[in-house]
Amino acid sequence: MTVRLLTGFPGFLGSALVERLLERSDEPVACLVQTQYRDVAARRAAALADAAGVPRDRIRLVEGDITDPDLAVDDYDRLRRETRVVYHLAAVYDLGVARPLAERVNVDGTRHVLRLALGADVDRFHHVSTCYVSGRYDGVFTHRDLAVGQSFHNYYEATKFEAERLVRAAMADGLPATVYRPAIAVGDSRTGETQKFDGPYYLLELILRQWPVAVVPVPLRPSAHRLNVVPRNFVVDALAAISAREDSVGEVYQLCNPHPPTIRELVRTLARAAGRRAVPVRGTTKLARVATERVPTVADGLGVEPAALSYLSQPTTYTDENTRRALAETNVRCPLFSSYADRLVAYAREHRDEDAGAMV
Known part of the structure; x- marks a missing residue:
């Protein structure tokens, strides 16, 4: 029996991707799951299989841990023999993560998953990176770029950069791999559903905690900076569509928004959807970051992750020309943020006490 191995289940993107993989073929999906998430994973796997109308054994849960050289699985040799395709999504998606x-x-973890893939001589290796391997690069960052002399905001960016370098090196040596770089993923554009309230949700939380007027820190020129936000369903639909193409081997795809909102537009859109009047205070993002870093009670009171504030003045522009070419004959498009922001806000208001936290 051969399987498609997926890491990062039952995480935010991994759960949705498994749903797409069930639709693609009858081949089982083996999900590498940490022991502490086994029960959650079992419930989610059963729900996904039932919703897809397929036998529950189409999703096989394999307890393990990517931080172990042998992935901490009971039968590493069997997993290596059976694995034909790898989708590597597992990572710490936390801007404030320690080094x-x-x-x-x-x-x-990426090195260990690559080791399995190389030992298995897989047909395909799909690696989910991030647009923010760019770090704080001042300029246009394309799918062709990686090491451009950039500095990094945090250890999340720096380590995702190093992980992609490992994958790109294996690609250069012949591994049939594809790299996907999502921008900042938020909830589903149709329902608002999400598992984790981070990124722009910190800004939303700041707005929601102030009534009727919300004072919001923004850069000196809020119309000159943009936040590249993409809904989960776009990321997963794009990943599923591109990964099915044989000509995507050896390519890097930035799954970003070609028309991202400016910080000014982002604040206004969120405030309008939240029923607040926003007062942007220009030139205060650095001050707000320093204050929340040095006084944790300030960050807690405002509902803000200090590391997220740096992205309000991100100087990087992302391009997606090869992604749009690959998706040209599909109906997969990134919607404008303003077209679904009200659904994100409605879902967040109802569920924001249910944040799943950083699932690694």
Whole structure:
């Protein structure tokens, strides 16, 4: 029996991708799951199989841990023999992550998954990176770019950069791999559903905690900076469509928004959807970041992750020309943020106490 191995289940993107993989073929999907998430994973796997109308054994849960060289699985040799395709999504998606954990999961974990894939001589290796391997690059960052002399905001970015370098090196040596770089993923554009309230949700939380007027820190020129936000369903639909193409081997695809909102537009859109009047205070993002970093009670009171504030003045522009070419004959398009922001806000208002936290 051969399987498609997926890491990062039952995480935010991994769960939705498994649903697409069930639709694609009858081949089982083996999901590498950490022991502490086994029960959650079992419930989610059963729900996905039932919703797809397929036998529950089409999703096989394999307890393991990517930080272990042999993935901490009971039968590594069997997994290596059976694996034909790998989707590597597992990572610490946390802007405030400490360096040792980020390196152990994002870098060492990728190295260990690559080791399995190379030993299995897989047909395809799909690696989910991030647009923010760009770090704080001042300019246009394309799918062709990686090491451009950039600095990094945090250890999440730095370690995802190192992880992609490992994958790109294996690609250069002949691994049939594809790299996907999502921008900042938020909830489903149709329902608002999400598992984790981070990124732009910190800004939304700040707005929701102030009534009727919300004071919001923004850069000195809020119309000159943009936040590249994409809904989960676009990321997963694009990944599923591109990964099915044989000509995507050896390519890097930035799954970003070609028309991202400016910070000014982002604040206004979120405030309008939240029923607040926003007062942007220009030139205060650095001050707000320093204050929330040094006084944790301030960050807690505002509902803000200090590391997220740096992205309000991100100087990088992302391009997606080869992604649009690959999706040209599909109906997969990234919607404008303003077209679904009200659904994100409605879902967040109802569920924001249910944040799943960083699932690694």
